[in-house]
Amino acid sequence: MEKGTFLYSVVKEKCPRCNEGDLFVSKNRYSLRNIGGMPDHCPVCGQDFKMEDGFFLGATYISYAMTTAVTVPILAAAYWLFDLDYMDMLPLFILLLLLLMPFVIRVSRVVWFNFFVHYDKDWQKNMATARTAGHNA
Ligand SMILES: [Zn+2]
Structure with a gap:
């Protein structure tokens, strides 16, 4: 996978700007304490990483779409293949949501973040320039 791409940042859960720093405190998605825990920078x-208050609320649109895209086909298959009615599928649906939740939370946040922050291959140079400019001001 090529560094500097949207997919690299999402799959590896890396900072969209440098593609090197980890976006989440814990690499374990199922660590209940740190499912969505992110450092400040x-x-x-x-x-x-804390662009503004409520920044990651927009990620809920992505998580909604992801959850729908995964659960609807599975539940439809369960309905037609195993002739389960809706109430029989409820435990399956809840289990699916619980299993998917940590994955969906993280992927939706990374995707959302990548909409607003893009890879900068010269981030070191640009950071030094920004520091110098800020220092002189
Ligand atoms: Zn970074």
Whole structure:
């Protein structure tokens, strides 16, 4: 997978700006304490991970779409293949949501973040320039 791409950042859960810093505190998606735990800044390039209050609320649109795209075909298959009615599928639906939740939370956040912050192959140079400019101001 090529560094500097949207897919690299999403799959590896890396900072969209430098593609090196980890976006989440824990690599374990199923660590209940840190499912969505993110540092305030990228440990490598310093990119602000807390862009503004409520920034990641927009990720709920992506998580909704992802959850629908995964659960509807599975539940439809269960309905037609095993002739389960809706109430029989409820435990299956709840189990699916619980299993998918950590994955969906993280992927939707990374995708949402990548909409607003893009890979900068010269991030080191640009960071030094920004520091110098800020220092002189
Ligand atoms: Zn970074």
